[in-house]
Amino acid sequence: MNRKQQETPIFTAVKNYVNDNTIPFHVPGHKQGRGCEELTQFLGYNTMSIDLTCFPDTDNILNPKGVIKEAQELAAQTFGADKCFFLTNGTTCGIQAMIMSVCKPGDKIIIPRNAHKSTFGGLVLSGALPIYIRPEYSERFGISMGVTPEAIEATLQEHPDTKAVFVINPNYYGTASNLKKIVEICHKREIPVLVDEAHGGHLHLSDKLPPSAMELGADLSASSTHKLLGSLTQSSMLFLREGLIDSQTVKSTLNITQTTSPSYILLSSLDVARKQIALHGREMVAKALYLAELCRKEIARIPGLELFEPEHPSPGCYSFDITKITVNVQNLGMSGYEVEALLRSKYHIQVELSDLYNVMFLISLADNEETIAYLVKALKDIVSSRNTRNVVKYCPPWPVIPPMSVSPQQARYSTTKTVPLEEAVGEVSAETIMAYPPGIPIVCPGEYITSEIVDYVKILKSENADLQGTEDPEIQRIKVLKSAFTLIEEEVGSAG
Ligand SMILES: Cc1ncc(COP(=O)(O)O)c(C=O)c1O
Structure with missing residues (x-):
């Protein structure tokens, strides 16, 4: 291991700044905690004193040339990537940046239907058209799982003009798709693979875990370092494998989605978590696996x-x-x-x-x-303390993915009206209806509301299922498009 992995460039820089007894005439206005005593008493002086901002000692996240650049290079090495970008707006910001880096308005991107809501944000921001594929499903557990390489291959054949393929590795419940094969299929066509690794920061640290996106040659992956690897909530990393995607494009996209005032508490936590992983990650993950x-x-x-x-x-x-x-x-x-x-x-x-x-x-x-x-x-x-056994609840079959009328971005910017659910058949939804389980949208903004969907929602409501996403929590009424400003000429189907 490179001895530099023992270093923590950002954390060291902020500690030096504090130890120098520098007198701050800059934001944040609490000036090392003095301006917010109650919080300082609870969090402690050390925490407040390193809540700093970008200046020459601490570098600039939008165009790093100093300690952030060094820390990102060390992280890229640790996680097996060509480039790493630190994120302080969570993996959400990384996912949006991945999609915006490869898709412009009207471009097609293949996405599993059970993707996290941040993906939908990426679609709205980029104007891309999702081609949804159904994940496999465990009926017994009501859990949606991975997608198969065959489903990706078939969808690519149907939509050869696809600009990117999006994969979750692994999903919330720990299931991973055959990402190696999916990367092979996509790269044969020079299509980049974007990976949501919110739950996969630890993958490269054990052979007993699914391999990481970077190990398998994916092009971009967004990883919630904060979820599994010890850094603080909201701190994540975006990794790039050079080849199909230009790092300058990713950097300039992050300059749109990322804050200009990154928390140095979060950045320091990324730096220290990376050091810990580089030095002790394998044994720590081995212990977690044993437990x-x-x-x-x-x-x-x-x-x-x-x-x-x-x-x-x-x-x-x-x-x-x-x-x-x-x-x-x-x-x-x-x-x-x-x-x-x-x-x-x-x-x-x-x-x-x-x-x-x-x-x-x-x-x-x-x-x-x-x-x-x-x-x-x-x-x-x-x-x-329970004596009830074998209570089987009703799990209705999952409806087909409805056809899309307008892109998520167009749906977002169209004018809307609210109608009773029963009268919504044939309308274009302005809202998502999400059922848990399996956490898959029944309908997304821009898609037609079919009679099958209305019936399905009624069944779920009668089962007291957890339905989310609409303004009306009872889903008696639903927001639909009043006038969609541009309809897509060629209707985009789904492979579901
Ligand atoms: C699968 C998945 N992707 C992306 C995200 C977004 O990550 P973050 O909370 O770091 O923005 C989450 C968050 O729970 C998630 O579960």
Whole structure:
């Protein structure tokens, strides 16, 4: 390992600035905490004193030439990329920048239907046209999984003018697609692959995990360092593999989506997290994997709970991250939401997520045997107090992806009206309707509302499913386009 990996250029620069007893005549106006005493008392002087801004000592994130450049180069080396861009607006900003870097208005991009909402933001900002593909689906768990290389190949054949392919690696529940094959298919056509690695910052640190996008030759990947690798919330990294995408284009796009006032607390946390990963990442991840295995074994022994352990390789799950522990609680006669609330109120445990059927626990670098034992004990306790078993809830079949009338960007800027859901058939939606599970939009802005969709929403409502995305929380009414300013001449179909 390069000895420079022991260094932390940004963190060192901000500490030097503070140790120099510099008198600040610049923003932020709290001037090392003196202007906001209550917060300083809680966060401490050290935290407030490094809440700085861009000046020569601390470099400039929009055009780094000093410590940010050095820190980004070290991170690129650690994560196996040609270039790294630090982000303080979360992976959301990285995903938007990836899409805007490769797509201009009207360009087609292939996207799994279960992509995170930040992807939709990228579509609105870029004006790109999504060609949605259906991910594979686990009916038992109500979980959407990966996409197959075959689905990508077929969609590319149908839309040979596609400008980019977007992949999630892995998804929220830990399932990863066969990204290697997808990269091969796309690169044969010189189409870049953009990867949402919000949940994959740790992938390159163990052979037991799905490989990372950069290891597999993808062109861009956005990684939530804050989610799994110890940096602070909102701090992420965008990685580039040189070849199909010009780094200057990515840089100039980030200058649109990224703040001009990055938090040096967040930037320092990226710097220190990178150092920790470079020096100790493999052993820390090995420990997390050991604990995840232990936790899985214990939970598997609890009657009434069912672990999500998708077969892999299988079409929706080429490889799997076992640190995401999803547990189906249907057989307790409880929803995942109810188990989440009980764990929170009675056991002071907060889960990563819950849905109608499942709760999910995330095991990270920070866990230990005690936290795992406490979780297992709480689950055993909950199970022992239940006597309902084999309660199967209704899971309606998933409707086809509706045809698109206008692009997400055009839908965003069209005038709208609100109509009763029953009367919305044939209208173009201005809203997303999202059902959990499986966290896949039933309809997105710009798409036609079909009678199938209206019927599906009614079934879900009668099942008290968790439906989100519309202004009317009851979805009695829905916003549709009054006058779409430009219709796409050739209707863009979906491969679903
Ligand atoms: C799959 C996925 N992609 C992207 C994001 C956005 O990441 P961030 O919160 O860092 O902006 C998230 C956030 O939860 C996510 O789950």
